[in-house]
Amino acid sequence: MSSSPDHGARDHAVWSASATARNWQCAGALALTMNTPEQRESIHAARGTATHQVAEKMLRGGPTPKLGDIEATKGHQIEVDEEILASAEMYVGYVIDTVRCSGAGTAPLLMIEQRFDLGPLGGPFEAGGTADAVIYDGYLKRLQVIDLKHGMGVVDVKGNPQLRTYALGALLANPGLAVDQVTVTIVQPRAPHRDGKIRSETFHVADLIDWTADLLVAMRRSKQAADEHAACGGNAVLLEAWAEKWLRPGKCKFCAAEGWCPKLRKKSLDVAGLWFDDMDRPKLNAPAEQSPEAVARDLAALDMLEDWIKARRAYAHALAEAGTPPPGYRLVDSYGHRKWGAPEAKIVADLKAVAGLDADDVYDRKLKTPAAIDKIVGKAGAEKLKSMWLKQITGRTLVKADATDRPDAPAMADRYFEATE
Numbered sequence: 001m002s003s004s005p006d007h008g009a010r011d012h013a014v015w016s017a018s019a020t021a022r023n024w025q026c027a028g029a030l031a032l033t034m035n036t037p038e039q040r041e042s043i044h045a046a047r048g049t050a051t052h053q054v055a056e057k058m059l060r061g062g063p064t065p066k067l068g069d070i071e072a073t074k075g076h077q078i079e080v081d082e083e084i085l086a087s088a089e090m091y092v093g094y095v096i097d098t099v100r101c102s103g104a105g106t107a108p109l110l111m112i113e114q115r116f117d118l119g120p121l122g123g124p125f126e127a128g129g130t131a132d133a134v135i136y137d138g139y140l141k142r143l144q145v146i147d148l149k150h151g152m153g154v155v156d157v158k159g160n161p162q163l164r165t166y167a168l169g170a171l172l173a174n175p176g177l178a179v180d181q182v183t184v185t186i187v188q189p190r191a192p193h194r195d196g197k198i199r200s201e202t203f204h205v206a207d208l209i210d211w212t213a214d215l216l217v218a219m220r221r222s223k224q225a226a227d228e229h230a231a232c233g234g235n236a237v238l239l240e241a242w243a244e245k246w247l248r249p250g251k252c253k254f255c256a257a258e259g260w261c262p263k264l265r266k267k268s269l270d271v272a273g274l275w276f277d278d279m280d281r282p283k284l285n286a287p288a289e290q291s292p293e294a295v296a297r298d299l300a301a302l303d304m305l306e307d308w309i310k311a312r313r314a315y316a317h318a319l320a321e322a323g324t325p326p327p328g329y330r331l332v333d334s335y336g337h338r339k340w341g342a343p344e345a346k347i348v349a350d351l352k353a354v355a356g357l358d359a360d361d362v363y364d365r366k367l368k369t370p371a372a373i374d375k376i377v378g379k380a381g382a383e384k385l386k387s388m389w390l391k392q393i394t395g396r397t398l399v400k401a402d403a404t405d406r407p408d409a410p411a412m413a414d415r416y417f418e419a420t421e
């Protein structure tokens with residue numbers, strides 16, 4: 001059992017479980033990124049890591065993490081806030097409930113943050129990862145893998161290659177267990193999904209073995225792409241042909257090459273070309289472009305283009321930070337909000353002396369939010385307070401039809417009549 005709560009310090013295998021879907025789709029991704037210097041950890045990644053660290057501490061039963069604690073990740077010091085605690089609690093609650101409901105009298109096994117190595121499969125790369133929680137129910141001969149996702153990008157569980165890699169890793173890391181059934185579960189507290197924030201898939205272990213053969217084929221494809229990439233020897237013409245053959249955009253989010261990948265750049269510019277005519281003039285006013293179908297087409301294209309634009313900007317920033325800003329650009333400081341420059345007692349005394357302000361002028365006393373009060377009174381207390389708060393609708397969001405389990409928002413006219421009845 002791994003016992004390192006310092007998730008940020010972990011090394012990733014060449015073929016990591018979290019990159020399986022991307023490498024499967026785009027065989028050249030590994031060749032393009034395997035020698036790329038590690039990128040600076042984003043604040044979103046750091047918050048995800050901090051959430052995993054908090055959850056692990058909760059599961060291991062040490063001192064309970066609390067609001068305001070600091071979790072150190074690779075590149076950040078993250079303050080534990082309500083959102084992080086809520087995510088960790090939902091996941092830990094599910095793991096504990098699953099253990100309680102497993103075993104039918106026999107003691108189930110719980111492995112927390114179990115590291116695994118796919119080396120015994122004989123693939124061409126060092127491959128592995130870490131499963132958040134693995135539970136074995138000897139009575140049902142069922143192996144369960146539970147994965148916490150703190151991010152808001154909705155992740156489907158059905159046929160998910162990352163989860164299947166974890167399941168395979170859990171089988172290899174726990175030899176000798178009699179397994180018939182495998183259940184993989186995603187706990188994603190911040191992403192409403194039509195199947196719920198906790199969603200699972202169960203399959204027979206034979207299906208996992210079949211899938212492993214496909215995984216090895218994908219790994220060998222990536223190996224061939226890597227070998228051919230090395231054989232190009234930096235020749236631009238050969239590399240262009242290589243990119244055409246091996247790079248397949250589609251799962252580019254979090255790819256280290258997203259900001260400079262030639263194929264993604266080409267695809268993004270092709271997509272942008274949808275909106276221009278042969279003379280490079282925008283064709284937004286053409287009648288055919290105003291149909292709902294054309295708008296739906298554009299929304300799908302915009303998601304991809306927005307991701308690429310963000311990645312391209314981040315790449316330009318990284319170049320500048322490394323000392324080679326793109327021509328015509330330079331780095332300048334950005335500023336946060338103003339902060340007081342001395343301890344609180346001194347500032348309050350000075351505000352009184354210099355500006356004649358009293359305590360009412362200087363301090364805001366604010367009622368805490370329902371979420372903050374819930375933390376103080378606990379689950380049982382929070383139940384009693386349910387009738388005291390409202391969840392206000394702040395607007396309407398356009399989402400993909402199958403993206404969430406939230407019901408359709410009523411038409412504006414219906415809402416108007418509801419409000420005036």
Ligand code: SF4
Pocket residue numbers: 022026028029032247248249250251252255256257258261262263264
């Ligand atoms: S950005 Fe996309 S297409 Fe390019 S290497 Fe990465 S996954 Fe492949």
